[in-house]
Amino acid sequence: MAKMLVLTEPDLRKIVRLDASAVACVEDAFAALATKPVVMPPILRLDIAEYRGEVDVKTAYVPGVDGFAIKVSPGFFDNPKLGLPSLNGLMILLSSKTGLVEALLLDNGYLTDVRTAAAGAAAAKHLSRPDAQVAAIFGAGIQARLQLEALTLVRPIKQVRIWARDPAKADTAARELTSSLRIEVEAVSAPHEACDGADIIITTTPSEQPILKAEWIRPGQHITAMGSDSEHKNEIEPAVLTQVIYIADSVAQTRRLGELHHAIQAGLIAPDRSFGELGQVIARQIPGRESRDAITLCDLTGTGVQDTAIATLARCRAVEAGAGRAIDTQELTGGTP
Incomplete structure (x- = not known):
């Protein structure tokens, strides 16, 4: 008899954490994009401009993996004014063989947060200098904290500077991260102060205007840009992309809605210019950082293959731990055993 496993956010928080195994899971997903005939359709997105909201639907099938995920991810960026989180959502894991629903993951965006942060770690692991110790974080929300x-997990970070539009939030994040991570985290009043002397720069905001300027970039730095996941978002000044080794999570996506999209629109990069992808770097098909003084930038727009990977991991962990509630699918249709 077919059963569907239902897992809530508290269930998932107990069995899936932001750790080395989560990073490895996402690394493997990116490598699959480069080495297997993954089926990953374009992102379906619904914009609700009136409430500064958007809903993304992502999915991917990876050959050899028993299940595939369909994720529904709303982002309503005025929610904090109402005392609500900006992000929530859920994932559905279906059987690759039968299409039956195997798990309903009511994660409220938690798994997305984990897999997005893990992608940032994978980018830094494969593109930044191994001895990078100073980080700059743009933003003070959940993803800013998780990215750090x-x-x-992958670099010996000793000093961090955080900048956010809301200084109070930056101060709070710096204080709490200093305590939880036991490293020096300082809030700064201007974005260029965060960049000065940083080995790694991570942007985590929904900004629609560039917040990282080309004039602040220095040799040897690595930039992870993960906020530009729709056409109107733009964290990185387009001129930056002319100075760096550019790597995408999916070039097909970043041409449409990533930082690459804005550089193409600005006429700084030819629309048909080819670029490498993070999965190719992980699979060692192409080099990442070519020298100590090279400047690298990874454009993360979020891919369906990451969602399938983290959802599959969550289901495996749940089965091992006996977590969640198993429901006979006949219960949902009113059938009898």
């Missing part, structure tokens, strides 16, 4: 936590 993930970064500490």
